Amino acid sequence: DTAVSQTPKYLVTQMGNDKSIKCEQNLGHDTMYWYKQDSKKFLKIMFSYNNKELIINETVPNRFSPKSPDKAHLNLHINSLELGDSAVYFCASSLRQDRFLHFGNGTRLTVT
Amino acid sequence: QQQVKQSPQSLIVQKGGISIINCAYENTAFDYFPWYQQFPGKGPALLIAIRPDVSEKKEGRFTISFNKSAKQFSLHIMDSQPGDSATYFCAALAGANNLFFGTGTRLTVIP
Numbered sequence: 459d460t461a462v463s464q465t466p467k468y469l470v471t472q473m474g475n476d477k478s479i480k481c482e483q484n485l486g487h488d489t490m491y492w493y494k495q496d497s498k499k500f501l502k503i504m505f506s507y508n509n510k511e512l513i514i515n516e517t518v519p520n521r522f523s524p525k526s527p528d529k530a531h532l533n534l535h536i537n538s539l540e541l542g543d544s545a546v547y548f549c550a551s552s553l554r555q556d557r558f559l560h561f562g563n564g565t566r567l568t569v570t
Numbered sequence: 571q572q573q574v575k576q577s578p579q580s581l582i583v584q585k586g587g588i589s590i591i592n593c594a595y596e597n598t599a600f601d602y603f604p605w606y607q608q609f610p611g612k613g614p615a616l617l618i619a620i621r622p623d624v625s626e627k628k629e630g631r632f633t634i635s636f637n638k639s640a641k642q643f644s645l646h647i648m649d650s651q652p653g654d655s656a657t658y659f660c661a662a663l664a665g666a667n668n669l670f671f672g673t674g675t676r677l678t679v680i681p
Contacts, residue, residue, distance in 0.1 A: 499657055559614075561615065
């Protein structure tokens with residue numbers, strides 16, 4: 459009964475490959491996010507979707523494309539992976555009028 | 571540009587001591603200031619939060635002190651325990667749910 463679940467937990471791939479990370483929440487939230495945590499633990503927002511509509515799109519290379527098929531899912535597809543994409547990616551969700559973000563346990567992406 | 575500045579980067583405290591983590595911000599539009607706690611291999615989890623119309627908020631051993639005029643806020647952990655060892659992030663939010671996080675403080679509580 460995990461609230462925000464991400465798959466896979468670990469992802470090791472080579473430069474140039476395309477990969478996807480999936481996220482699902484069962485909290486009934488209407489807003490979902492992707493955050494990137496770098497090697498220094500710095501957390502930065504990448505995207506936010508409200509009711510399947512993109513509302514926040516920070517300065518992220520267009521190799522990153524989020525997709526929200528419904529309110530409970532927000533997937534992240536990454537094309538042409540680069541070494542600098544290695545990080546932990548966190549999915550989160552909330553109710554838009556609420557201020558509390560619930561995070562998943564992250565996907566550790568390693569690009570070799 | 572770092573919207574929220576956090577210090578120290580790491581902190582070592584003896585069991586039973588007080589842990590203090592400080593944060594500062596510039597954007598006066600911020601109106602919600604949460605603290606998140608992150609254990610290794612886990613996502614950040616909301617610990618405690620405060621609005622700028624309140625100068626202090628306490629929940630158990632955790633207290634946020636807020637100084638609106640100085641644009642600073644801090645987390646105090648009283649009677650620190652080894653189980654409190656984690657990375658702590660302050661954050662700030664204005665309007666829509668775009669949280670700006672501090673750079674994190676790695677707290678180690680020595681038994």
